[in-house]
Amino acid sequence: MTLATGNDVELRGVTKRYGPILALDTFSLQVGAGEFFTLLGPSGCGKTTALRSIAGFITLNAGEVFLKGTRVTDLPPHRRRVGMVFQHYALFPHRTVAQNVAFGLRMQKVPKGEIADRVEKTLALVQLPRYAGRFPRQLSGGEQQRVALARALVTRPTVLLLDEPLGALDKKLRERMQVELKRLQREVGITTIYVTHDQEEALTMSDRIAVMQSGRIEQVGTPLEIYECPQSAFVADFIGNINLLRGTVIGHAEHQAAVDCRGAKLRIGALPGAVAPEAVMALRPEKVRLNPSEPLDNDLAATVVHLVYLGDSVLYHLRSDEGIELQALELAQAGGVRHQAGTRVRVGWRSEDASLLPLTSSPLPRGERLGEGG
Ligand SMILES: Nc1ncnc2c1ncn2[C@@H]1O[C@H](COP(=O)(O)OP(=O)(O)OP(=O)(O)O)[C@@H](O)[C@H]1O
Ligand SMILES: [Mg+2]
Incomplete structure (x- = not known):
């Protein structure tokens, strides 16, 4: 049951159908420890579905998911040690920033004193130290995004899954957040799978990129390999x-x-x-x-x-x-x-x-x- 692959995340032949739609088509992926790995592709190509299958929010039609070499295909989300930031941040509107960030720890029944301590440290990490008592509606888009990030990081997941986390931000803020997110990822050293349909963002942030189309991977490589040596006209045209x-x-x-x-x-x-x-x-x-x-x-x-x-x-x-x-x-x-x-x-x-x-x-x-x- 346990196969040591040396990868933090591995998907083998994952297939997911929604009725007639093949969202993922024998999809395979390997992401190494500490890697910043990006799934890039047009709308509807299966990026969110790939993240959801890693986090355990969907039942697969076929295939296996491994985290740190352990098969987790049948484990529920809360037993996978995965932190996810959703495409729309999905903060709880009637809870404060601190309560939002504490949510996962409360689920894990972490002692109260420790929760307070970890929430404070994580809010400092995302540079929102004095925001604990505010509500989401009192925050800017970029600040809400950081709260969502803190909520994912506070549980100390093995893998961080980020689904277009900067999609709702304007260009300037987006570029600033890219730098900040990258700094944070290096600092924490956490294996990250990042989803975007913005090729520039993928090129500047990633260690490796998988270009997807119709539930499949067209090409995997470093930003330079993907840009300089595209192996299909689709990849060439999608990247720049x-x-x-x-x-x-x-x-x-x-x-x-x-x-x-x-x-x-x-x-x-x-x-x-x-x-x-x-x-x-x-x-x-x-x-x-x-x-x-x-x-x-x-x-x-x-x-x-x-x-x-x-x-x-x-x-x-x-x-x-x-x-x-x-x-x-x-x-x-x-x-x-x-x-x-x-x-x-x-x-x-x-x-x-x-x-x-x-x-x-x-x-x-x-x-x-x-x-x-x-
Ligand atoms: N719950 C669902 N029920 C039915 N079809 C779905 C469901 N979720 C996704 N799909 C379909 O599966 C395909 C892949 O969807 P997915 O959300 O993974 O795409 P995506 O690459 O994340 O797109 P986007 O960039 O627009 O977020 C799409 O055709 C979508 O319509
Ligand atoms: Mg999506």
Whole structure:
């Protein structure tokens, strides 16, 4: 019954159905001790269901859950030593901050004096030392979020599960809380599974990220691996802005491939998977250079269709003479925008900055955006 896996959290082949909906589809996951692990994916892909299956709030159709190497699949939530912050903080409105935080300890029948002491220490940890007597409605969103966090931490769980804990906060506060949450997690050293659909948040906070789609994991890796070496067009497009150009492979060697895209021969230097005859070239807009000073492996003549000024950078929408649509991101120059709409430019990129991905049948997250245009 007990299998030492060396992981704090392990899910094996977990399947959860709601009627006809397959919320988790033979879902497997391993999270190491002290890791900050993020589940990232679009709405409805099964992130909350994955957390609920770890916490024990749902009955699985198949699969096993292990915490610290112990099988907990049939244990009720209160016997799993898991702390969870829900997507909507779910504080008790008619209880004070201190009573909210004390709740789990009262359930565990911890002695009164110890409860008071632990509540005080945990409120200090989340930087709300003088808030014990207030009610949730008297707190800002960020403060309520910290109370929810304190309530989860006070029971000293083995694993902390955070379901979009910053989702309701405005951008500024959200960024501040990201830093704070990360500091807290390091300080306590607690294994954390974090859910978000915000890719920037996932990239900045996580040790590893699992990108999910339709109840399954598409790819697991460090933020750098996921960003630099996406293994599918879905992951590439979900993580940041990217050019996806569909084409026909006309030749490939170990680390090189050439793809025909609308009659242009594009050279690709990163081949993360097997090469199929029809494929997608993925290229980050920040790797595309306009009028490069030295010749690059890929070089197209194009026109600036329109541009978006983003303050610190400019995003150019381009169309090559072959009809290939591309985006290029340039840091804004002191003089402002370098190329106006309608300008003719040379567009270049290095072959090693482009990767070749299989053509997936799965839908792309923001609609069909393959740059071939047809
Ligand atoms: N109690 C339920 N009854 C029926 N269907 C459910 C239930 N809970 C979740 N689902 C369905 O299961 C799928 C996965 O839901 P889940 O809440 O895990 O998604 P999510 O990734 O957390 O999405 P979001 O980012 O919107 O919170 C969805 O299609 C959802 O409609
Ligand atoms: Mg959810």
